Amino acid sequence: MLESNQHSIFQTINAASPIDKVGVEERVARFQTRSIKDDAKAQGLKMVLSMIDLTTLEGKDTPGKVKQMCFKAHHLHDLHPNLPQVAAVCVYPSMVAIAKQALKGTSVKIASVATAFPSGQSNLEIKLADVKLAVDSGADEIDMVISRGKFLSGEYNFVFDEIAMIKEACGVARLKVILETGELCTLDNVRKASDIAMYAGADFIKTSTGKIQPAATMQVTYTMLLAIKDYFEATGKMIGMKPAGGISTSKLALHNLVMVNEILGPNWLHNKWFRFGASSLANDVLMQLLKLESGSYQSPNYFTLD
Amino acid sequence: MSNLEVLKTYKLYIGGAFPRTESGRFYAPVSNQGEVLGNICLSSRKDLRNAVVAARKAQGPWEERSAFNRSQILYRIAELFSDRKEIFLKEFQKQGSSPEEAVLEFSTTLDRIVYYAGWCDKYNQVLSSVNSVNSSHFNFSTCEPMGIVALIAPQNTALIGLVSLILPALAGGNTLVALASETLPISAISFAEVLNDSDVPAGVINILTGKQDEIAPIMASHMDINALISSDLGSIENQIAEACIDNLKRKFTYTEDFNQPESQGLTFIADLQEIKTTWHPIENIGGSTSTY
Numbered sequence: 001m002l003e004s005n006q007h008s009i010f011q012t013i014n015a016a017s018p019i020d021k022v023g024v025e026e027r028v029a030r031f032q033t034r035s036i037k038d039d040a041k042a043q044g045l046k047m048v049l050s051m052i053d054l055t056t057l058e059g060k061d062t063p064g065k066v067k068q069m070c071f072k073a074h075h076l077h078d079l080h081p082n083l084p085q086v087a088a089v090c091v092y093p094s095m096v097a098i099a100k101q102a103l104k105g106t107s108v109k110i111a112s113v114a115t116a117f118p119s120g121q122s123n124l125e126i127k128l129a130d131v132k133l134a135v136d137s138g139a140d141e142i143d144m145v146i147s148r149g150k151f152l153s154g155e156y157n158f159v160f161d162e163i164a165m166i167k168e169a170c171g172v173a174r175l176k177v178i179l180e181t182g183e184l185c186t187l188d189n190v191r192k193a194s195d196i197a198m199y200a201g202a203d204f205i206k207t208s209t210g211k212i213q214p215a216a217t218m219q220v221t222y223t224m225l226l227a228i229k230d231y232f233e234a235t236g237k238m239i240g241m242k243p244a245g246g247i248s249t250s251k252l253a254l255h256n257l258v259m260v261n262e263i264l265g266p267n268w269l270h271n272k273w274f275r276f277g278a279s280s281l282a283n284d285v286l287m288q289l290l291k292l293e294s295g296s297y298q299s300p301n302y303f304t305l306d
Numbered sequence: 307m308s309n310l311e312v313l314k315t316y317k318l319y320i321g322g323a324f325p326r327t328e329s330g331r332f333y334a335p336v337s338n339q340g341e342v343l344g345n346i347c348l349s350s351r352k353d354l355r356n357a358v359v360a361a362r363k364a365q366g367p368w369e370e371r372s373a374f375n376r377s378q379i380l381y382r383i384a385e386l387f388s389d390r391k392e393i394f395l396k397e398f399q400k401q402g403s404s405p406e407e408a409v410l411e412f413s414t415t416l417d418r419i420v421y422y423a424g425w426c427d428k429y430n431q432v433l434s435s436v437n438s439v440n441s442s443h444f445n446f447s448t449c450e451p452m453g454i455v456a457l458i459a460p461q462n463t464a465l466i467g468l469v470s471l472i473l474p475a476l477a478g479g480n481t482l483v484a485l486a487s488e489t490l491p492i493s494a495i496s497f498a499e500v501l502n503d504s505d506v507p508a509g510v511i512n513i514l515t516g517k518q519d520e521i522a523p524i525m526a527s528h529m530d531i532n533a534l535i536s537s538d539l540g541s542i543e544n545q546i547a548e549a550c551i552d553n554l555k556r557k558f559t560y561t562e563d564f565n566q567p568e569s570q571g572l573t574f575i576a577d578l579q580e581i582k583t584t585w586h587p588i589e590n591i592g593g594s595t596s597t598y
Contacts, residue, residue, distance in 0.1 A: 296552065297355055299530035 012234065013156075013195040019187040019223060028218040031259045041254070042292050045285050048253045049076060050084035051271045053111055053242065055279050056091060056306075057118075057210065066095045070102035072304055077286050080293075086282065087271035088141060092117070093130055096137035111141035111176070115166060118180070118209035120145035124162060131169045142166070143176040143206060146193060148183045156196055163200035176204035176242055181220045182212035190220055194227035204240035210277065215245025221256060225263045238267070244277025250288040253281060279306060316491065318347050318515065319498035321360030322508020327516075328352050335489050338402040346491050349516035351524045354483065357512035358530050361454045361481040364509030369451050369479040373427035380423035380477060382504040388416055393496060394465070401464050401490045414565060415469050421570055422473035429478065429575045437583070444586040449579040451479035452556060456525040458485050458518060458536035463564060464493040470564040471535055472511060474574035483512045483531070485522070491515040522546055529553045533578055537561065 036044065054073050056065060066089075074085045088109035091099050096112045103110060112134035116122035122130075131142055144166050150158045167175050177197035181190050197205050205224055208215035221243045228239045241260070247253055253276060260268050268274050283306070287298040317324040329350035335343045347353075368376075387394075391412060398408035430449050437445040455475045460467030468484060475482050486494030498513045514521065522542060525534055526549035533556040539546055543559070550557045558577050562569040 296527040296529055297351075297358065297524070299528075299553065302529065302553075 009160075009199045013192060013199065016191050016195060016227070016230070019191055021187055021219075024187060024219050024222055028222050028259070031218065031262065032255050034255075034258050036254060036258075038292055042289065044254050044257055045250055045289050045292075046084055047257065047269065048250065048276065048285050049282065050087060051275050052086040052282050052285075053088045053090045053244070053275050053277045054086045054282060055089070055210070055244070055277050057113060061092060061095060063095070063098045066091055066098050067102045069306065070099050070108070072282070072306070073103065073108045074106045076282060077290075077303070080286070080290065083286075083289075087275055090143065090277060093134040093137065093139070096134050096139045100138035109140040110138060111143055112137075112139035113143045113145075113178075113209075115144040117143070117145050117178075118211040120147050121149070124165065127162070127166065128169050131166055135169070135171060135173050139173055141174045141176060141204075142170050143178055145178045145180060145209060146197065148180055151184070151189070151193060151196075156192075159193075160196050160200045163197055163202060167201035174203040174240075175201065176206045176240070177202040178206045178209055178244075179224075180209055180212060181207050181216075181224075182214050187219065187223045190223045191227055194224050195231070198227065198231045198239050202239060204242050204275070206242040206244055206277065208243075208245040208277075210245035213246070216243035216247055216277075218252075218255065218259065222259060222263070225260060229264055232264075238273060240273045240275065241268070242275040242277055247276055247278050248280045248284060250281075250285045253285065313344070316344050316346055316495040316515070318349060318353060318357075319495065319502065319511070319513040320353065320357045321363075321512065322502065324498070324502075328356070333517075335491060337400060341400065343401060343490075343492050346515045349485070349514040349521060351521075353514055353516075354521055354524050354528070357483040357514060358454060358528060360509035360512055361483050362530060364507055365451075365453055365481045368481055368507060368510045371479075373430065376477065376479065377423050377426035379505045380419065380426060380473065383500060383506065384416055384419040384423060386500045386504045387419060387497070390496070390500060394493060397493045397496060398464055401492065403464070411464065411466050411565065414567060415466050417567070418466070418470055418570055419473055422477045422575075425474075425572065425575060426477045429572060429579075432572060433576055433579065433581075439585070442587060442589055444588050445583065446586075447581050447583040449478070449576075450582050452578050452580055453480060453532035454530060455480045455482050455578055456484075456528070456531045456534045457482055458522055458525070458534070458539065459487050459494065460537035460560075460564065461487050461489060461518070462537075463487065464490040465497060466564045467537065468494055469497065470562075470569060471560070471574070474570075475535070475578050476506075476511065478575045478578050480533075480578050481510050481512075483525070484514070485518065485525070486513055486515045488516070488518050518542075523549055526550045526555065526557075527552060531555060533557070535560065535578070 056069050070089055073089050076083045085108050088111045089099055090111040093112050099110050114130040114134045115127040146159050179193045184190050194205050207220055260274055283303045290298050317326050327347040327349050331348035332345045333348045334345055394412050395408045398411055434448045439445040457471050494513055501511050526546045535558045538561055
């Protein structure tokens with residue numbers, strides 16, 4: 001199936017014009033100068049909360065830590081009524097079953113990283129088994145990493161086929177493809193990897209693992225959003241976007257929403273199509289929301305320790 | 307050769323840098339001789355917020371430095387301050403002091419810095435105690451810094467009031483966000499330059515300029531500020547005291563004349579310390595078989 005289509009797909013992928021880095025920087029700078037008034041800010045901040053994938057991806061994760069995070073996912077700040085839940089929690093495959101148990105009866109989704117996260121340095125068999133473990137344990141979403149080494153050596157077919165096979169293994173789970181843009185070196189590569197991921201079957205494209213710097217810079221997210229726009233115009237299919245890593249302040253999150261709205265439009269302003277991968281963003285947003293309400297600047301002392 | 311006079315821009319001191327106020331506002335205080343002191347930044351609430359973020363970041367590392375090291379750093383402030391005597395004398399006189407008053411304020415300030423530098427590694431021994439309790443516990447109390455201290459500098463002095471309240475807070479391991487005297491602000495910023503050139507880590511002291519009526523209420527209601535110290539705030543005193551309640555901020559008002567050599571002491575350090583008492587279970591304290 002792939003072989004007959006591949007020629008035309010790769011023509012499309014290679015057809016994207018080169019990225020003008022200086023132009024991107026200027027455009028991105030303009031998203032950061034919008035004046036957002038208090039009412040809009042409060043709504044925007046609540047939207048940010050509803051789009052967060054609350055994340056813990058550490059070697060030292062324990063069932064206790066995961067349970068605590070799951071509790072937080074649907075009790076963001078009990079002293080403040082009318083807060084949304086976060087969109088999902090994001091954990092390692094070994095923690096999916098624990099998260100599933102902890103989130104029973106809530107609408108919070110479970111995302112699991114897989115495919116030898118974060119490096120992706122393993123063979124296909126093991127990557128598929130990793131995905132199977134996560135899916136069988138109850139993950140609703142799979143965050144896979146692409147093989148950056150293969151990508152950078154020009155083996156685009158390999159990367160494409162791998163994503164397609166992982167997608168097949170996901171079944172009904174939605175697939176987020178992590179490009180790890182910090183290792184792709186140029187925005188042209190980011191664009192190319194985005195196109196490969198989308199044509200290979202990604203439901204979401206995601207910037208980073210959070211383990212490599214730089215992670216979700218606005219320049220990179222901008223480039224990926226444009227790729228999503230072009231893909232939508234070519235195929236009519238909506239693809240989700242997930243910047244992850246380095247978005248820890250409300251201000252930056254709001255800038256990202258402004259950017260999504262201006263490039264993709266309001267249809268993407270929903271947690272079905274846009275997510276933030278973050279661990280410390282939620283508390284900052286909560287602090288800003290309470291500041292708007294009370295008029296006083298807040299202290300981290302009165303929010304959860306994650 | 308050029309005879310062009312280049313005027314200094316007085317800016318804020320936040321997180322070890324000298325930014326202008328984000329609000330872009332300024333005011334031009336006038337000395338009692340009618341001379342305009344300069345265009346001074348009129349800080350906004352966002353400048354205060356940024357200063358508190360910088361202070362919070364600096365708090366842990368400053369507190370964890372050894373007391374002796376803090377003492378060395380405070381002494382280093384005195385060294386650099388002493389080195390810039392001419393600048394400060396000129397500024398004091400520009401702000402309305404007579405030459406004699408200027409020399410006196412300078413020397414009192416210098417003495418005060420050295421005085422508190424000496425206290426850094428001693429106050430904890432004096433304020434701490436081993437307590438007798440009627441159970442098998444080794445019970446002791448020690449000092450811990452309160453955290454971020456907001457300081458509203460006395461209005462009537464250019465520097466001695468500010469320094470007399472900054473130094474004891476620093477000696478005790480606190481970080482500070484200070485608002486300079488509204489009418490006499492320029493020496494405070496020159497002092498920030500001294501701090502920046504000494505070994506005080508970025509963010510440990512942050513100095514703003516602007517209107518007391520604007521900044522003081524925001525300081526008082528800020529949940530991440532742990533104490534607020536000032537001279538008498540006059541008509542806004544009660545309003546400020548009420549706003550401090552939300553996070554149980556410690557509030558101290560000092561009415562001393564800081565020009566006097568005796569307006570210093572351990573009490574200024576002690577006011578900004580929390581006392582932590584530890585109950586350590588042991589057998590038979592004080593008995594012949596006790597290992598304590």
